[in-house]
Amino acid sequence: xxxxxxxxxxxxxxxxxxxxxxxxxxxxxxxxxxxxxxxxxxxxxxxxxxxxxxxxxxxxxxxxxxxxxxxxxxxxxxxxxxxxxxxxxxxxxxxxxxxxxxxxxxxxxxxxxxxxxxxxxxxxxxxxxxxxxxxxxxxxxxxxxxxxxxxxxxxxxxxxxxxxxxxxxxxxxxxxxxxxxxxxxxxxxxxxxxxxxxxxxxxxxxxxxxxxxxxxxxxxxxxxxxxxxxxxxxxxxxxxxxxxxxxxxxxxxxxxxxxxxxxxxxxxxxxxxxxxxxxxxxxxxxxxxxxxxxxxxxxxxxxxxxxxxxxxxxxxx
Amino acid sequence: xxxxxxxxxxxxxxxxxxxxxxxxxxxxxxxxxxxxxxxxxxxxxxxxxxxxxxxxxxxxxxxxxxxxxxxxxxxxxxxxxxxxxxxxxxxxxxxxxxxxxxxxxxxxxxxxxxxxxxxxxxxxxxxxxxxxxxxxxxxxxxxxxxxxxxxxxxxxxxxxxxxxxxxxxxxxxxxxxxxxxxxxxxxxxxxxxxxxxxxxxxxxxxxxxxxxxxxxxxxxxxxxxxxxxxxxxxxxxxxxxxxxxxxxxxxxxxxxxxxxxxxxxxxxxxxxxxxxxxxxxxxxxxxxxxxxxxxxxxxxxxxxxxxxxxxxxxxxxxxxxxxxxxxxxxxxxxxxxxxxxxxxxx
Numbered sequence: 001x002x003x004x005x006x007x008x009x010x011x012x013x014x015x016x017x018x019x020x021x022x023x024x025x026x027x028x029x030x031x032x033x034x035x036x037x038x039x040x041x042x043x044x045x046x047x048x049x050x051x052x053x054x055x056x057x058x059x060x061x062x063x064x065x066x067x068x069x070x071x072x073x074x075x076x077x078x079x080x081x082x083x084x085x086x087x088x089x090x091x092x093x094x095x096x097x098x099x100x101x102x103x104x105x106x107x108x109x110x111x112x113x114x115x116x117x118x119x120x121x122x123x124x125x126x127x128x129x130x131x132x133x134x135x136x137x138x139x140x141x142x143x144x145x146x147x148x149x150x151x152x153x154x155x156x157x158x159x160x161x162x163x164x165x166x167x168x169x170x171x172x173x174x175x176x177x178x179x180x181x182x183x184x185x186x187x188x189x190x191x192x193x194x195x196x197x198x199x200x201x202x203x204x205x206x207x208x209x210x211x212x213x214x215x216x217x218x219x220x221x222x223x224x225x226x227x228x229x230x231x232x233x234x235x236x237x238x239x240x241x242x243x244x245x246x247x248x249x250x251x252x253x254x255x256x257x258x259x260x261x262x263x264x265x266x267x268x269x270x271x272x273x274x275x276x277x278x279x280x281x282x283x284x285x286x287x288x289x290x291x292x293x294x295x296x297x298x299x300x301x302x303x304x305x306x307x308x309x310x311x312x313x314x315x316x317x
Numbered sequence: 318x319x320x321x322x323x324x325x326x327x328x329x330x331x332x333x334x335x336x337x338x339x340x341x342x343x344x345x346x347x348x349x350x351x352x353x354x355x356x357x358x359x360x361x362x363x364x365x366x367x368x369x370x371x372x373x374x375x376x377x378x379x380x381x382x383x384x385x386x387x388x389x390x391x392x393x394x395x396x397x398x399x400x401x402x403x404x405x406x407x408x409x410x411x412x413x414x415x416x417x418x419x420x421x422x423x424x425x426x427x428x429x430x431x432x433x434x435x436x437x438x439x440x441x442x443x444x445x446x447x448x449x450x451x452x453x454x455x456x457x458x459x460x461x462x463x464x465x466x467x468x469x470x471x472x473x474x475x476x477x478x479x480x481x482x483x484x485x486x487x488x489x490x491x492x493x494x495x496x497x498x499x500x501x502x503x504x505x506x507x508x509x510x511x512x513x514x515x516x517x518x519x520x521x522x523x524x525x526x527x528x529x530x531x532x533x534x535x536x537x538x539x540x541x542x543x544x545x546x547x548x549x550x551x552x553x554x555x556x557x558x559x560x561x562x563x564x565x566x567x568x569x570x571x572x573x574x575x576x577x578x579x580x581x582x583x584x585x586x587x588x589x590x591x592x593x594x595x596x597x598x599x600x601x602x603x604x605x606x607x608x609x610x611x612x613x614x615x616x617x618x619x620x621x622x623x624x625x626x627x628x629x630x631x632x633x634x635x636x637x638x639x640x641x642x643x644x645x646x647x648x649x650x651x652x653x654x655x656x657x658x659x660x661x662x663x
Contacts, residue, residue: 036465036466192556196556201366204366
């Protein structure tokens, strides 16, 4: 039902709503609903726009670049004040960004960047994947406080940039701490079921008692691994410490139950900083930096995870 | 009867040898591979994992073997898994019991299979194209059912199907073995298997001989859909949630590979479900080697490809023929080899 409501809302937002006479009209070209996080980003963007009294025109590209280019051209034709773009791929944007520039409409990139000259867009709001990994690593460094700890790692899809960068950041953070060692590292393809399958093999290959901590490149794999640990008769969160990245609702539920220890948020609120920058720019011409890094917030058992779960579960994750 | 058992054994000998070899490879990279313990109320060990994790592919290849025997192919099974998992999860979330959720999922699977069957048997669309439709559209349907999220459920009965145990044995193992035996019995204790083979060898002449090929073709796709639905429910139950994006992704290819490793011809005709099931176990054992070896994940697909190529080369008709010539020139025994050639036309 939620999805249907979203689709209808999306369709409605194409209807010219001049009667609303909002101060600002901003077009948002979203990739589509490829993941739960993406859906949450859409929800939060709409909330942020509503909070600021901005008329947001939303276009779902269904994972296709040509749809995004079409949407941007239609935004330009409608004369919007600014455009938010979450690009599905990195290349092929030069022409349409040029058109937006000629029409003097600032473009802000959300979540991903593009391979285009920097002067074609105003700024990019993204998270720093390497930093996320290093926050996770630093948490484990502090948590173990010098005690020996053998780590198993569940990597993301082999070759994907989150997998490469989150691995790099984590390794940077734990390097120089001889008590911390990654003893096994294998891909779980960012999915729950592969996370579970690979954790099962870790538990047998290394021995559950010899694993001190699990680092998963995303929460979904950690949620799968938690089930594998439970089925092996161990207590996740106690026997094996678990740190992962993304901060999806289900990991907060697991943390509330003491089955996971820490998660680093990949915030779905990319629109907040983007809209702030846009409002400042449109009001008095303040040019933001070319890259706005979102906060990679660390959540641990000290936070009220049940409350965070309740808050997040309706965002569409 | 003993001759029949003997023939079956002869048919699956290559698969048994390959499976033994891959299991040995597992043992070499991980010496504790064959150790099985009873822990936490369940059998616990790598061999159990192979049987358990092989369940989805094993279930898919039961239906796939029958489809391929009619000279068809079913590319939609992975997507049907996602749909079935989504349907089961959403029924469970709505408060229905696991029986309702399972029945609902199987019914949807049957419907999907029937759709494929009608496209192939009635509209005469080539199977690879006909099932491609659902392969592409199915994942979208599943996402509509789950509303784009991972739909989690807590119904213990449904979870039991994927993550539970009966007498210490993980339920999925029992399910695929039971279904494999049931379908094998159904096609081999009756003339059904022979009729399916007849369609695969020559559909026109089988129809002229009075076989209702249309109904039979629809039936095999229907069975394939039901098998896929069962696999989908197990996969969803295993992680207590329906992941429409990833459930069964690319698993149709593993299922087809299992059938091929099982020595069944993609051109239809004679088939062996038992051999396909062994094929599924071989694939899962290969996956197990990769996981246990501790190699960096960049090598996963290369290792898998190398092992699979080796298996297929050993089974290729040219190599088989060369081996046969070698054997024949070494010890002249004319009567035996002729009989063997008749039994395995591929």
